[in-house]
Amino acid sequence: MSTITLIRHGQASFGKSDYDQLSDIGYDQARRLGVALAEREESIDTVFIGGMLRHRQTAETCLESMGLDLPLQVLPDFSEFNHEHILEKSEPRYRDREWIIQQAMQQSVRPEEVFMQMFKASITRWVDGQHEQDYDETWPQFQQRVKSGLDTVAALLNQSQHALVFTSGGCISVIAQALLELNNSATFRTNWTLANCGLTRIAQSARHRNLMSLNEYGHFSGRHHSLLTFR
Incomplete structure (x- = not known):
């Protein structure tokens, strides 16, 4: 069984002329996430990113903190609306x-x-x-695009491999919607609660795809609580 871990990007630069870049807090979140993932001592086989700058910045900062040198494979299907x-x-x-x-x-x-x-x-x-x-891009087109991206990642993974996918909240919400059969209202209620640099994990077998966790952000607890943001 392979594993796909979806990661929402770090905090972007709200109020700036260019929103699509991490804030200082966003970089700190990505560094903290990398430390937390390294502590889990899980094998990471491949890394995908959406087409946004904030996805790349989060991935590069996180992997540097993990001590991993893996190429970033760009999948535009994981870009935000x-x-x-x-x-x-x-x-x-x-x-x-x-x-x-x-x-x-x-x-x-x-x-x-x-x-x-x-x-x-x-x-x-x-x-x-x-x-x-x-x-x-209509809402149904966005939904289909994101689900196609997930299918692409799943098809590229061999059994027992683990992929990280750095993406955005809208994409993660659409995947949760598909796997949990949520209506649109529940999907966006979920979207508003997704933490920056939160983790959502999917288990993929030849016949089944299951949501194992949604919006993990325990790595921002305790003394790291100040890094917890949702916008």
């Missing part, structure tokens, strides 16, 4: 940070909370299927 495109179709003003700050002041909340309200509303619009013509 385009949240900026989805937001723009629902709320064109989202890029205007001053507008977000004004909304936050009116509601007496942080700008991040206003953004999350917009984000959740935009995701609901994307998923409901009534505006598919607006999007470069």
Whole structure:
């Protein structure tokens, strides 16, 4: 039986002009994850990454901490959905940070909370299927793409091999949805709870694929608790 461990990337750079890069905390998370994985003394045979810079940065930092020198195989199927495109179709003003700050002041909340309200509303619009013509990639297309990526990894693994896949929360949620038969609402409730650099493990045999763990983040407990983030 082979094992596929899905790893959500470290914290990205929210609020920066280029979101697709790790924050300082994101790098610390990736280093801590590497130490924790090394302590497990598990054999790692191959490593895959999605097509985002934050996936590569997380993988490179994690593997360096593990003391592993393995090539990173890029599988674009494990890239996250385009949240900026989805937001723009629902709320064109989202890029205007001053507008977000004004909304936050009116509601007496942080700008991040206003953004999350917009984000959740935009995701609901994307998923409901009534505006598919607006999007470069529909929700069903995204689901199929991610599941195809998992099939690709499974096909490349020999029995008893172990692969790490560095990806994003949306991709992990879609895989959990398929394996646990979740509806869309439950899938996104799961997505909101996924920790940066959390682990999700799948056992793969010739006939079965089972979700063995979802969103492990015990490596951020105790004195490492300050590294636990979800956005």
